[in-house]
Amino acid sequence: MSVKLKRAVKQRKPIYFKVEKLVRPGTGEEVGALVPLSQWDAQAMRARKYRTNTEVRAVLTKPRNGWMLRITHALGGLAVANVEGFEHFGEDNHGAFKELQKRSGLCCDEMRLDLGTLGIVPVKVAQSIAYDEMEDEDFNKLALGVCSYIRDEFKGVPPEELEAIIVKIEEQNA
Secondary structure: OOOOOOOOOOOOOOOOEEEEEEEOOOOOOEEEEEEEOOHHHHHHHHHOOOOOOOOOOOOOOOOOOHHHHHHHHHHHHHHHHHOOOOHHHOOOHHHHHHHHHHHHOOOEEEEEEEOHHHOEEEEEEEOOOOOOOOOHHHHHHHHHHHHHHHHHHOOOOOHHHHHHHHHHHHHHHO
């Protein structure tokens, strides 16, 4: 019996656009148009043969602000530098943040793993914080919740460093 394995489909990288007001040459009408954000984005469109008048289908999302990524890395780095048991993350601040997310139980799904004779074990799986997976409002709640978790659970974390991160989150939300 022969088993055919399907090859994994490689996900294409997204193309980023900005909305600009442009004038249609044929009608003089002012319209909002999606324009490639960078030279790479324009090049990706050419490579995919998206030329003028090509119809495309798209799911549009707003990317998360870069400051949010920096916040997760700052919180992960704070744990790596100050919390026993997090040193094994080394330079992987994102991994440390995901561990904080799981430990706090914030924005997690619970799965039940059947370990056969050992029984069924509940496992927390951290939801994705990718730009197109989590709304900004939910991310803000998660980041502030992780800050509270760190403050409540890990006394070795310098409070002034944690407070500085909280202030940055709150400034961005103002």
